[in-house]
Amino acid sequence: MKNIPLVMILFGGSGDLAHRKLYPALFNLYEQGLIHDNFAVIATARRPWSHEYLREQVSDAIHETHEVVDENEISAFASHFYYQSHDVTNVEHYVTLKQLAHDLDEKYSAQGNRLFYMAMAPRFFGTIATHINDQHLTGSGFNRIVVEKPFGRDLASAEELNKQITASFKENEIFRIDHYLGKEMVQNILPLRFTNPLIKNIWNSDNIQNIQVTLAERLGVEARGGYYETSGALRDMVQNHIFQIITLLAMPEPKDISAASIHEAKKKLLDSLIIPDKDVIKKHFVRGQYAGSDTTFAYKNEPNVDENSTTETFAAGEVKFTEGPVAGVPIYFRTGKEFKEKKNRIDIVLKHINTPYGKAHSNNITIVIDPKSEIFITINGKRISEPGIRRENLDYTFSKEELAQVPDGYERLLHDVIVNDSTNFTEWSELKRYWQFIDAVESAWDEENKSGKPDIPQYIPYRMGPKEANDIFECATAHWIYE
Numbered sequence: 001m002k003n004i005p006l007v008m009i010l011f012g013g014s015g016d017l018a019h020r021k022l023y024p025a026l027f028n029l030y031e032q033g034l035i036h037d038n039f040a041v042i043a044t045a046r047r048p049w050s051h052e053y054l055r056e057q058v059s060d061a062i063h064e065t066h067e068v069v070d071e072n073e074i075s076a077f078a079s080h081f082y083y084q085s086h087d088v089t090n091v092e093h094y095v096t097l098k099q100l101a102h103d104l105d106e107k108y109s110a111q112g113n114r115l116f117y118m119a120m121a122p123r124f125f126g127t128i129a130t131h132i133n134d135q136h137l138t139g140s141g142f143n144r145i146v147v148e149k150p151f152g153r154d155l156a157s158a159e160e161l162n163k164q165i166t167a168s169f170k171e172n173e174i175f176r177i178d179h180y181l182g183k184e185m186v187q188n189i190l191p192l193r194f195t196n197p198l199i200k201n202i203w204n205s206d207n208i209q210n211i212q213v214t215l216a217e218r219l220g221v222e223a224r225g226g227y228y229e230t231s232g233a234l235r236d237m238v239q240n241h242i243f244q245i246i247t248l249l250a251m252p253e254p255k256d257i258s259a260a261s262i263h264e265a266k267k268k269l270l271d272s273l274i275i276p277d278k279d280v281i282k283k284h285f286v287r288g289q290y291a292g293s294d295t296t297f298a299y300k301n302e303p304n305v306d307e308n309s310t311t312e313t314f315a316a317g318e319v320k321f322t323e324g325p326v327a328g329v330p331i332y333f334r335t336g337k338e339f340k341e342k343k344n345r346i347d348i349v350l351k352h353i354n355t356p357y358g359k360a361h362s363n364n365i366t367i368v369i370d371p372k373s374e375i376f377i378t379i380n381g382k383r384i385s386e387p388g389i390r391r392e393n394l395d396y397t398f399s400k401e402e403l404a405q406v407p408d409g410y411e412r413l414l415h416d417v418i419v420n421d422s423t424n425f426t427e428w429s430e431l432k433r434y435w436q437f438i439d440a441v442e443s444a445w446d447e448e449n450k451s452g453k454p455d456i457p458q459y460i461p462y463r464m465g466p467k468e469a470n471d472i473f474e475c476a477t478a479h480w481i482y483e
Contacts, residue, residue, distance in 0.1 A: 009115070024066070040110065113141035133164075209349045251266050293462060318472060
């Protein structure tokens with residue numbers, strides 16, 4: 001694997017994301033040779049750390065995620081890390097940062113290549129982008145910036161942030177990261193659809209009754225109540241993770257698997273996204289909050305949550321397109337906290353048919369993303385000892401050895417940034433359409449809130465969300481496959 005020279009500037013280098021995900025991912029890429037001799041990482045944060053203390057933290061992060069490690073390799077890797085105590089609002093600190101980046105570029109022969117990573121609170125994204133521009137932090141080689149979610153809070157704030165970032169970076173230099181697009185089974189969606197005639201030939205509105213996407217979380221908001229009050233399930237999960245998955249499920253077949261062709265196919269689909277009106281939202285969207293139990297607080301009783309909060313911890317709804325192979329097919333989503341288990345899965349529900357044996361159940365295609373990577377197709381077969389039809393699953397699973405080879409999502413996506421592959425990142429035109437959809441739903445819910453009697457069902461923890469979510473289907477006989 002090619003040794004690519006670069007200086008990486010990591011805003012938020014003392015944070016949890018950097019420790020749990022980014023440092024282990026970079027170490028794996030170091031061991032693979034993608035980065036090795038000619039790279040340096042400048043970690044910035046407000047804490048008064050030293051270079052040596054940062055390197056200890058990097059080493060600890062590797063030990064926590066790797067069972068067997070070579071101490072010499074870890075030491076050599078960590079020696080490439082440098083720390084700068086940094087107040088993102090202080091212009092003088094960017095002057096110091098620019099000088100350090102220049103010095104490290106010369107020391108490691110990084111050829112003027114710069115990779116900026118925003119792993120801080122989203123409220124600082126615009127400030128950082130502005131000062132990268134006005135203090136000329138970009139290098140003479142390639143320049144790329146990685147932005148964590150959320151990219152804005154609505155369309156207006158996303159447009160403002162995009163304007164600030166594009167002052168320094170071109171669209172093809174901006175990597176809006178969504179770690180779900182690095183997951184093994186999410187990356188399996190397009191190969192599953194387009195390389196199997198059995199599946200490709202029935203992936204259309206003639207055969208599919210509906211598609212269901214469930215991203216269920218076992219835990220509540222816990223210590224993140226302050227953040228969650230500004231977000232809610234719709235902004236936190238639907239605007240990014242769920243819409244990314246839906247786009248892969250509904251997009252037309254690209255001309256090839258290049259980033260340009262895949263994004264062209266996505267754009268064609270999203271141009272046909274139906275923005276729901278108030279009547280559709282009332283019929284096919286539900287929000288909810290988890291109630292309390294003997295073992296957990298109700299959402300409204302969580303720390304830093306308003307006791308009169310109207311923020312949803314559960315959201316379900318319907319997405320439709322007018323173009324693409326599943327044009328007109330309802331795509332249902334639901335996501336929430338305090339579900340019965342953590343489970344991320346997709347169910348493609350095929351239409352029932354009449355047979356000589358009577359009405360057969362649909363053949364469903366299920367993709368389990370987490371916690372187990374699995375694809376299975378539900379088929380009908382003969383019962384052994386009595387008349388009638390029974391249900392069976394055809395499974396596609398990984399062996400223990402194969403699972404050990406699956407890289408973490410951040411490792412995959414950081415690799416893609418370094419080699420300049422934007423396939424699994426979100427372009428601005430795509431993100432803009434997601435926000436237009438989300439804003440329409442949020443606007444309708446805000447009107448309900450202002451009425452003084454918002455309809456926000458309270459649901460029992462450790463089940464499947466509010467019962468009202470069972471009523472969002474267009475077909476009277478449709479139901480959630482995962483129950």
